Amino acid sequence: MLTYNDLVKPSVLEQPIYQPGRPIELVALEFGLTPNEVIKLASNENPLGGSPKALEAAKETLASIAYYPENDCYFLREKLARIRNLVPEQLIFGAGSNEIIQMLGHAFIEPGIDVIMGKSxxxxxxxxxxxxxxxxxxxxxxxxxxxxxxxxxAITSNTKLVFLPSPNNPTGTWNEEIDIFNFIHEMPDHIIFVYDEAYVEYINNPPDLKPLIAAGKKIICLRTFSKIYGLAGFRVGYGYGNVELIDLLNRVRPPFNVSSIAQTAALAALDDNEYIEKCRVFNQLGMKQLEEGLTSLGYEVIPSRANFLLVRFQNSDNLYQYLQAKGVIVRPLKGYDLEGHLRISVGTEEQNYRVLSILDEYENKRMTE
Ligand SMILES: Cc1ncc(COP(=O)(O)O)c(C=O)c1O
Structure with a gap:
């Protein structure tokens, strides 16, 4: 009898599976803790939670939940176009910016096509x-x-897409505007440059690629409501670029791909500037607290402009388990070519303090063993 494996496309059998940060409930269960004893600093989420305006608006949307969402994210598109100084047709929305990366795959990637990206x-x-x-x-x-x-x-005649996240996840590192602009200016005409700005709200004076888009360079920029806006659970992100490119991506976009709650929440979050500013300052302070604490414990910390830190440890596998047993989930980085590193998202002051105390305790224990 044939199995599903005989029927599936061969590439699916080879396809690696995405490994997310472990959920609080599972870690609690595994280590005999209650969920409120566990903190998650593993997925670069906003430790202050979602924008309050967004959550309020989302609740109101529940009354009309029997209706399908607005298929083109009309109101969100119009508003973002106004705020970002774009024409509405330059914008595309996804269930997170992940879905827009997937749309790029649908539209442009097939066997024989090279896609350039950083190794980590x-x-x-x-x-x-x-x-x-x-x-x-x-x-x-x-x-x-x-x-x-x-x-x-690395660009050849087979290359179609080049991805650049700045700041990058999981390293937190960034590229300077001048270098990005030079790259784009010299890039051949058959390349589409995908500039991922998932953490852009955490940085001052970020590079603005809109003039290059307006000049006809083949660029798409990706943004998300999952990070500083604190709406990761709703799944909403967007891309902006040349109208022609957005039109092509719309052809491969699934119908009703952004839920009505996600659209309403994102729309309201765009009005919550005060909250976003508070989160930005909060992140700067938390980052400083974590960075100083980790450095004084003797660890190598990679400079970051995002809401997380990449840290090099001597025995990261052991430490990852130890932290979980103490109720702290961080991110191991298997598959990122970063053996010996863990990524720690910036938490609240109390959460940062907790992770630093556990690390201190761990190091003291090691010294006495
Ligand atoms: C660099 C980068 N791009 C894109 C995303 C995708 O986020 P989402 O699909 O939640 O919008 C993430 C999420 O961690 C990220 O780190």
Whole structure:
């Protein structure tokens, strides 16, 4: 008898599975803790929670939940276009920016196509490239930072997409505007540059690629409501670029892909500037607290402009387990070419203090063993 494995597309059998940060409830169950004893600093979420305006608006949407959502995210599109100084047709929305990466795969990646990305870049670029049968060309980072010169050298006539996240996840490192602009100016005409700005709200004076888009360069920028807006559970993100590119992506976009609650919440979050500013300042303070604490414990901390830190440990596997047993979930980085590192998201002051105390305790224990 044939099995499903005989029937499935061969590439699916080879496809790696995305490994998310472990959920609080599961870790609690495994280590005999109650869920409120466990903290999650594993997925770069907003430790202050979702924008209160967004949550209020989301509750009101429940009354009309029997209706399908607005298929084109009309109100969200119009508002963002106004705020970001774009025309509405330049915007596309997804169930998180992950879904827009998937749409890029549907539209542009097929066997024989090369996609260039950093070796320790956000893993979805590689996963979607492989899923659509493309070749993931992974260019090693230099000092944990994307090597734009190396990426330019890797371009061939088979290359279609180049991904650059800045800041990058999981390293937190960034590329300077001048280097990004130079890369784009020199990039051949058959390349689409995907600039992932998931953590853009955490940085001051971020590079603005809109003038290059307006000048006709082939670019799509990706943003998300999952990070500073605190709406990861609703799943909403967006891309902006040339109208022609957005039109093509709309052809591969599933119908009703952004839920009505997610649309309403994102719309309201855009009005919650006070909250976003508070989160930004809060993140800066938390980052400083974590960075100083980790450095004084003797760990190597990679400079980050996002809401997390990449840290090098001598025995990261053991430490990962130890932290979980104490109720702290951080992120191991298997599959990112970052053996010996863990990624820690910035939490509240109390959560940061807790992770630092556990690390201190761990080191003291090791010394006395
Ligand atoms: C660099 C980067 N891009 C994109 C995303 C996708 O976020 P979402 O699908 O929640 O919008 C993430 C999430 O962690 C990320 O780190």
């Amino acid at each position: 870049a956000f893993i979805s670029y590689k996963l979607f490239t492989l899923l659509f049968g493309g070749n993931a060309i992974e260019v090693p980072l230099i000092d944990y930072t994307h090597d734009l010169k190396g990426m330019a050298k």
